[in-house]
Amino acid sequence: MSFIDIRGLKKSFGATTVVHDFDLSVERGEFISFLGPSGCGKTTILRMIAGFESVTAGSIAIAGKEISRLPPAGRDVGMVFQAYALFPNMTVAQNIAFGLRVAKKSAAEIRTRVAEMLDLIKLPALGDRYPYQLSGGQQQRVALARAIAVKPQVLLLDEPLSALDAKIRVSLREEIRSLQKELGITTIFVTHDQEEALSMSDRIVVLADGRTEQIGSPFEVYNWPRTRFVASFVGTLNLLAAEVIDADAGTLRIDGLSVATVGPIRGRVAGDRVTVALRPEAVTLGPAGGDRADLPGTVEEVSFLGAVVRIRVRLGEQTVSIDGFNQPKVALPAKGDDAVLRFAREDLLVLEGDG
Amino acid sequence: MKKPTFGPWLAVILGAAYFLIPLIATVEFSMRMKRGEYSFEAYRVVLGDPRFQESLAYSVVLALVTIVIGVLLVVPTAYWVQLRLPKLRPVVEFVTLLPLVIPAIVIVFGYLRMYNSQSWLPLTDSRRGTDLLLAFGYVTLALPYLYRSIDTGLRAIDVRTLTEAAESLGAGPMTILFRVIFPNIRSAILSGAFLTFAIVIGEFTFAALLDRPAFGPYLQLVGANRAYEPAALAIIAFVVTWACMGLIQVFGAARGAASKT
Amino acid sequence: MTPGERRLSLDTSAAPPSRPSLPALPWAWIGVTPFFVFAALFLVLPTALLVVGAFQTADGEFTLANLRDLTHPSIVAAYWISIQISAASAIGGAVIGAFLAYAAVGGGLPAWIRPTLMTFSGVASNFAGVPLAFAFLATLGRTGLVTWALANWFGVNLYATGFNLLSFFGLTLTYLYFQIPLMVLILTPALDGLRKEWREASQILGASTFQYWRWIGLPVLWPSLLGATLLLFANAFGAVATAYALTGSSLNIVTILLYAQIRGDVLHNQNLGYALALGMILITGFSNVAYIWLRGRAERWSR
Numbered sequence: 001m002s003f004i005d006i007r008g009l010k011k012s013f014g015a016t017t018v019v020h021d022f023d024l025s026v027e028r029g030e031f032i033s034f035l036g037p038s039g040c041g042k043t044t045i046l047r048m049i050a051g052f053e054s055v056t057a058g059s060i061a062i063a064g065k066e067i068s069r070l071p072p073a074g075r076d077v078g079m080v081f082q083a084y085a086l087f088p089n090m091t092v093a094q095n096i097a098f099g100l101r102v103a104k105k106s107a108a109e110i111r112t113r114v115a116e117m118l119d120l121i122k123l124p125a126l127g128d129r130y131p132y133q134l135s136g137g138q139q140q141r142v143a144l145a146r147a148i149a150v151k152p153q154v155l156l157l158d159e160p161l162s163a164l165d166a167k168i169r170v171s172l173r174e175e176i177r178s179l180q181k182e183l184g185i186t187t188i189f190v191t192h193d194q195e196e197a198l199s200m201s202d203r204i205v206v207l208a209d210g211r212t213e214q215i216g217s218p219f220e221v222y223n224w225p226r227t228r229f230v231a232s233f234v235g236t237l238n239l240l241a242a243e244v245i246d247a248d249a250g251t252l253r254i255d256g257l258s259v260a261t262v263g264p265i266r267g268r269v270a271g272d273r274v275t276v277a278l279r280p281e282a283v284t285l286g287p288a289g290g291d292r293a294d295l296p297g298t299v300e301e302v303s304f305l306g307a308v309v310r311i312r313v314r315l316g317e318q319t320v321s322i323d324g325f326n327q328p329k330v331a332l333p334a335k336g337d338d339a340v341l342r343f344a345r346e347d348l349l350v351l352e353g354d355g
Numbered sequence: 356m357k358k359p360t361f362g363p364w365l366a367v368i369l370g371a372a373y374f375l376i377p378l379i380a381t382v383e384f385s386m387r388m389k390r391g392e393y394s395f396e397a398y399r400v401v402l403g404d405p406r407f408q409e410s411l412a413y414s415v416v417l418a419l420v421t422i423v424i425g426v427l428l429v430v431p432t433a434y435w436v437q438l439r440l441p442k443l444r445p446v447v448e449f450v451t452l453l454p455l456v457i458p459a460i461v462i463v464f465g466y467l468r469m470y471n472s473q474s475w476l477p478l479t480d481s482r483r484g485t486d487l488l489l490a491f492g493y494v495t496l497a498l499p500y501l502y503r504s505i506d507t508g509l510r511a512i513d514v515r516t517l518t519e520a521a522e523s524l525g526a527g528p529m530t531i532l533f534r535v536i537f538p539n540i541r542s543a544i545l546s547g548a549f550l551t552f553a554i555v556i557g558e559f560t561f562a563a564l565l566d567r568p569a570f571g572p573y574l575q576l577v578g579a580n581r582a583y584e585p586a587a588l589a590i591i592a593f594v595v596t597w598a599c600m601g602l603i604q605v606f607g608a609a610r611g612a613a614s615k616t
Numbered sequence: 617m618t619p620g621e622r623r624l625s626l627d628t629s630a631a632p633p634s635r636p637s638l639p640a641l642p643w644a645w646i647g648v649t650p651f652f653v654f655a656a657l658f659l660v661l662p663t664a665l666l667v668v669g670a671f672q673t674a675d676g677e678f679t680l681a682n683l684r685d686l687t688h689p690s691i692v693a694a695y696w697i698s699i700q701i702s703a704a705s706a707i708g709g710a711v712i713g714a715f716l717a718y719a720a721v722g723g724g725l726p727a728w729i730r731p732t733l734m735t736f737s738g739v740a741s742n743f744a745g746v747p748l749a750f751a752f753l754a755t756l757g758r759t760g761l762v763t764w765a766l767a768n769w770f771g772v773n774l775y776a777t778g779f780n781l782l783s784f785f786g787l788t789l790t791y792l793y794f795q796i797p798l799m800v801l802i803l804t805p806a807l808d809g810l811r812k813e814w815r816e817a818s819q820i821l822g823a824s825t826f827q828y829w830r831w832i833g834l835p836v837l838w839p840s841l842l843g844a845t846l847l848l849f850a851n852a853f854g855a856v857a858t859a860y861a862l863t864g865s866s867l868n869i870v871t872i873l874l875y876a877q878i879r880g881d882v883l884h885n886q887n888l889g890y891a892l893a894l895g896m897i898l899i900t901g902f903s904n905v906a907y908i909w910l911r912g913r914a915e916r917w918s919r
Contacts, residue, residue: 073822085813099821363723380761384754435647458854465662559857574746585750592747
């Protein structure tokens with residue numbers, strides 16, 4: 001049995017269901033991200049685990065104990081909120097000490113633990129400051145210390161970085177991750193930012209409309225998206241409409257051009273309309289031939305983005321974006337040039353669902 | 356995790372009872388004028404009383420004058436403070452809140468001392484002068500509400516950008532103030548105006564001590580001498596207050612809707 | 617104060633935006649001159665004149681006799697009963713209003729309750745003065761509806777219990793009619809400022825509802841509660857019309873004493889009247905200073 005076991009979790013508000021039959025198993029010490037656009041149900045699931053939303057159906061167990069009917073305090077979880085939610089009338093030290101004070105720990109124990117936490121978040125000198133005297137990043141670190149000071153079994157992070165500046169966001173996500181590894185605390189992290197989810201997580205749960213689209217490691221989710229939603233939400237995939245020519249051989253037709261992928265295409269028959277995905281960085285421009293698949297087209301737009309050059313190529317009705325590194329020695333194609341798209345056959349992914 | 360709502364319901368029901376019972380009692384009382392039956396006799400008597408009409412008309416005119424003076428005083432000030440003198444804001448705010456601290460009766464007492472017939476500016480010597488003084492007094496009373504309402508309205512629009520845009524198009528200060536700023540905070544001005552109206556229409560202390568025939572002193576006079584008419588007057592006054600607050604809500608809602616688009 | 621003057625003052629101050637290098641201050645000040653002139657003429661100076669008068673004899677000589685005369689038992693009694701009524705109606709209004717506001721904001725009631733309560737509060741808080749006195753006479757006077765209902769339905773003779781609408785208790789009850797809704801109006805925005813996440817953060821850290829209010833909710837709300845209560849106090853302390861219409865001059869509160877003094881010099885000393893006014897300013901002024909001081913202490917943790 002896993003450390004956290006969520007089975008058939010469902011949440012309805014009146015007639016509208018916002019979470020459908022959600023299942024998830026989390027191992028002890030794992031860092032899991034819930035990734036999805038706003039309204040996908042990720043925060044609702046987190047709040048059901050925390051105990052702020054009642055569960056319509058299903059079960060949540062932590063360490064074998066069913067908790068879905070317990071009050072928040074009885075669940076032994078810690079939580080960090082999007083907008084810090086530090087108690088404004090208390091100093092940093094008092095905020096961190098709050099859970100310990102409620103638990104009636106001795107003054108000496110509280111002092112030691114608070115000092116420990118302040119060191120951990122690298123703010124040892126700021127114990128006597130009030131929240132308003134801190135920067136956003138500092139406040140969120142204090143919120144983190146407050147949540148873990150009571151040594152909860154599970155740490156819940158509800159978009160903790162989304163209110164911060166881009167630079168601090170990056171440094172704090174590294175800090176959170178290393179802290180999590182150091183403490184070995186099982187963590188669930190809610191975010192709508194795919195880069196955060198990809199860089200921090202052991203596994204990512206991609207959610208849309210209250211349903212799980214895919215669960216997998218960042219590597220899996222990024223490289224082998226299973227559905228059109230995951231493909232479009234994680235990264236900037238090219239999505240193309242295609243028609244199956246021969247499912248066993250893995251041949252498809254895109255805008256009248258036939259192209260081969262690594263067959264067979266499971267569960268499809270000739271004539272099926274499907275969506276295929278192609279990563280911009282998996283495509284190059286060059287002469288036809290070799291073992292790579294190729295598709296001829298016309299250059300429609302060239303954008304110079306610094307390190308990366310993005311070229312859009314038109315194939316009949318559809319366009320494909322290509323990302324290549326900037327190489328000053330190689331001249332960029334011009335608009336209207338003929339071009340041939342080249343990519344490895346296994347990079348052309350046939351997605352689940354209708355095309 | 357559902358919260359028990361028994362306590363909140365009880366609080367709201369008790370609050371509603373406290374609010375409604377006196378009104379019901381007043382309506383009931385106002386209809387008792389004819390023995391043995393309920394009638395609108397008291398209302399007929401009150402509405403037919405020429406002094407009722409005169410005093411109400413006087414107070415309405417006075418309220419309108421107060422609103423005009425108040426708006427002309429507060430809008431340019433609040434606008435100017437936001438645009439050019441933000442450092443002065445605490446001082447101006449402090450002054451506008453003074454009428455909440457200094458009792459009205461003290462202020463009017465001061466007027467009687469400062470503007471009496473032996474003073475340098477004997478406003479109370481003439482009836483017109485006293486009327487003007489009364490209007491200024493009401494502007495003072497309304498200042499906290501009027502200023503806050505208009506200041507909030509100004510903060511909701513971007514005063515600086517609007518002003519600079521108008522200036523770049525060649526508008527002078529008067530044009531900016533009356534053609535750009537006023538229309539943009541119309542609903543805030545109206546909210547403040549209706550509140551001012553509600554305050555002025557039944558005000559007693561200023562009018563009685565300056566000895567002007569306003570609605571408030573008339574109410575008091577009827578109350579001291581009659582039995583059922585005061586109840587009818589109270590209901591009429593209540594309806595007027597209701598109307599003012601309702602209009603504030605309407606314009607407040609319009610403002611909310613406008614800011615969303 | 618004529619429009620012409622205003623136009624003049626604004627025209628002269630129009631230069632700075634096009635010539636930013638010019639020191640804008642002296643011109644900019646002209647824009648707020650009408651306001652400060654008005655405030656001086658109709659707010660500050662009249663009050664200041666009373667203060668000066670309180671320290672003068674009828675001939676204009678300096679004296680402290682007026683202040684000394686304020687300690688006359690009947691005057692002290694008037695202040696005292698005013699303070700009692702104001703404090704009782706302020707504290708009562710604050711407590712009840714706070715619960716009512718909380719019930720509407722955070723009590724989990726249907727959504728329509730809140731706007732309805734706010735509208736009714738707006739009306740009720742402005743329904744003061746003479747009409748309010750009439751309404752309470754019709755309700756709790758000797759022939760009032762509630763008095764009648766209590767006698768006929770419950771067999772309680774209200775006036776035999778010692779109740780009198782024209783008394784301390786009756787006046788406090790009447791004042792509460794506008795004090796409670798005023799509190800609701802002032803406190804609701806402050807209650808909205810209590811963030812849901814604070815409650816949740818405290819819950820998940822194990823705090824009970826009581827602990828949440830004791831350590832977070834009340835300390836955060838404290839300045840607003842205090843300020844609102846003080847405003848309610850000043851509101852009741854300066855009230856004349858309700859009390860006068862209700863009780864005539866039978867109740868010896870300081871505003872009614874001052875009213876009688878202004879009308880007919882009942883103290884037989886014009887300058888003692890000024891001292892009476894000074895005493896009122898001192899009391900409301902002092903409560904404000906106390907408020908500012910307390911707020912300064914309570915808000916150490918905020919900007």
